[in-house]
Amino acid sequence: MSTPILVLIVMTIVGLIFGFVLAYVNKKFAVEVNPLIHMVEDILPKGQCGACGYAGCAGYAEAVVLDADVPPNLCIPGKKPVANMVAELTGKVAPEVEPRVAQVRCAGSHSKAIRNYKYQGIEDCVAAGLLQGGPKGCQYGCLGFGTCVKNCPFGAMTMSEEGLPIVNEKKCTGCGKCETVCPKKVMHMVPIGSPVSINCNSKDKGAVARKLCDISCIGCGICAKNCPHDAVKVENNLAVVDSHICIEKCDNPTCVLKCPTGAIKAAEGVKTIVESQQEIASNNSN
Known part of the structure; x- marks a missing residue:
């Protein structure tokens, strides 16, 4: 028997052995997932905004089901209806969720605020802010490159021609993602x-x-x-x-x-x- 054929046979046998071993280990040590976790995840809005403090909707669903100390009202975008459903599924009490909306705390548009220099680079507020704090004269003002708009998981924001974000309050869920990504802390969450x-x-x-x-x-x-x-x-x-x-x-x-x-x-x-x-x-x- 030639060497190449022998090598092929040996590799095939080794592969089959490892395959059987992995299949056995997977079956032996398989962890059953609580079906309630999937039920909770299904009712969440799937914005993956992280407003709840967990890594996405799946992370929060697992935490609220398995941890008795995690409250059912942490999904800010879902507001009271989602909180009540999560509470019913998990057998917990849902405290009131205060409705809130994003607010732009800057009116320093192109025509109102001065600029120190003309920025030519990545169209991102974080990137622009690395260069002497950004091109805007006011070091606390909106840089106008739309990082908040790009990161809004619900499409509730647009950029105006004057270089400032505009919030659509009907679409805004109050998740706070824009507040998190804004390097100048211009975005702020306020009660509706x-x-x-x-x-x-x-x-x-x-x-x-x-x-x-x-x-x-x-x-x-x-x-x-x-x-x-x-x-x-x-x-x-x-x-x-x-x-x-x-x-x-x-x-x-x-x-x-x-x-x-x-x-x-x-x-x-x-x-x-x-x-x-x-x-x-x-x-x-x-």
Whole structure:
């Protein structure tokens, strides 16, 4: 018998032996998967956003089924309906899930904010930020390369022609993925129904901030002084709104009217009220 044929026969026998051994080991040490894990995973939205703190929907499904300490309401995109279904399947109690939405805390568009240099490189905010903090003059502002938009698992964001992300609140699930990937921490999650938002992320002092962006917060504190509910305060030269107080008590956002730079923006639902008050104030001054 020739050597090549002998080698082929030996390799075939060795392969068959290893095959039988692997098949036996696989059967002997097979771990049964709890079918409940698949049932829970099937009802999750499959965004793989990681808002629950686990590596994808499968990771959370396994954890919530096998670990008694993992609550059934960690799927932020699924909100209350999914939390209730997971709770029913796992026999746990589902605490209330606060609906939230992404908010862009920057209005420094191409026409409003200055740029230090022209960036030519990878169209990614993280990559651009590695070069002297990015091309935008304000080192706290949105870089405008759409990393948040590209990473939104639910297609709830687009980029405007002015280089700022736009959130579609009807599509936004509040998963927080955009907040996680933004290198400048411009994206922020707020409760749904927040009457106002701070359209700025700058921590620079007023004179510096205004020099870099026409619509920046200058930390003057006028908004805080005029808020009758103490929902606004200034921290690190930047106005901060307590959305929970705002939602509960405010039906007349005076902070929007008093802000000298327009850094505080009224939500869509209260714009009409604010615009009417601004028109009345304008007529009275005339």
